[in-house]
Amino acid sequence: MKTIAIGVGENENIIQACHIFKEKHPKTELKLIYRDEDLVKAVLDDKIDGVIRGSLPASNIMKELKEHYPKLSRxxxxxxxxxxxxxxxxxxxxxxxxxxxxxxxxxxxxxxxxxxxxxxxxxxxxxxxxxxxxxxxxxxxxxxxxxxxxxxxxxxxxxxxxxxxxxxxxxxxxxxxxxxxxxxxxxxxxxxxxxxxxxxxGAVTFGIDRTYIDTSRDQSIEGYVRSLTLANDLAEDK
The missing domain is CATH 3.40.50.10750 (Isocitrate/Isopropylmalate dehydrogenase-like)
Structure with missing residues (x-):
């Protein structure tokens, strides 16, 4: 079973997107993350197959990730x-x-x-x-x-x-x-x-040996579903 972690911030569209995605992909486990530092830990966790920023703010997360992956781009x-x-x-x-x-x-x-x-x-x-x-x-x-x-x-x-x-x-x-x-x-x-x-x-992230999809905090429910689908597909193919 694959595990996809996703950040939950102020835009609750991400919660509804998770419900819709789960109906179509019941074998993929979703892990909801509520803090920037925990999302970074999820990216570095070998037990997690893919991570999506969701509706958490980008600045701190990208800064932390670039300490581990200096050539990060998206x-x-x-x-x-x-x-x-x-x-x-x-x-x-x-x-x-x-x-x-x-x-x-x-x-x-x-x-x-x-x-x-x-x-x-x-x-x-x-x-x-x-x-x-x-x-x-x-x-x-x-x-x-x-x-x-x-x-x-x-x-x-x-x-x-x-x-x-x-x-x-x-x-x-x-x-x-x-x-x-x-x-x-x-x-x-x-x-x-x-x-x-x-x-x-969402944004495909390069310069990293993990599946990480960067998303806008203002995305729609359908947009977050697409990001979940992309992360799931990339985790399948990695």
Whole structure:
């Protein structure tokens, strides 16, 4: 029997999600966690097959986990009407350097290969190419996106710099979308998932030898059910 631990905070949608999940997966044991430190212990516990942040706050948990796994990163697994993709960085303090975003892109590509999908990577910037010069932040973002695209091209042929045109990247069915930084990625996530109701399975976590799914504190019941299902499936395949 598998054991999945899940954090319970102020959003009680997680409790209802657990009831729905348990009806479909009676052989999976669910362990409810109510404190940040206990969730970290669950991640490190070999007897637990998968952990979901649920509705506990992320900052303390990620800080503690990074002490054990310094190269920790995550990518939100979004499923649109016609296709699915990984979006990263999504943490507001993540993806601040080209090197961080490169590692994230490589982790996303490797994950997709493991689930028998061919990576198609989109790199984003904070402006169009011809917006260069319209402020230092925009110009630096455009320069970084170009450099990141060149770095990824050395190992992956299917990568395109879409600059700010995320709608084109989605229309082209890219299955890895690299945001300019975690703040922009977080806004994209909230716009697509929490506002426009695109289904999300939570964030797959890389740089860790455990199954850990990071979730929003504001997720719906259906969203938490999807995260439970993903953790259960990944624990099955690990």
């Amino acid at each position: 990518a939100t697994y979004v499923h649109g009407d016609e296709y699915e993709f990984l979006l990263s960085p999504v943490g507001i303090d993540e993806g601040n350097t080209i090197e961080e975003k490169y590692d994230i892109a490589m982790n996303c590509a490797e994950f997709l290969k493991k689930v028998d999908k061919k990576p198609k990577i989109a790199v984003l910037a904070e402006g169009r190419e011809d917006d260069f010069g319209r402020g230092s932040e925009v110009s630096n973002s455009i320069k970084d996106a170009k450099k990141l695209t060149r770095m990824i091209e050395e190992t992956h042929e299917d990568v395109t710099n879409y600059f700010i045109l995320i709608e084109k990247a989605i229309n082209d069915h890219c299955n890895v979308i690299i945001a300019p930084n975690g703040r922009v990625g977080n806004i994209i996530f909230r716009t697509l998932v929490l506002l426009s109701s695109w289904p999300s399975y």
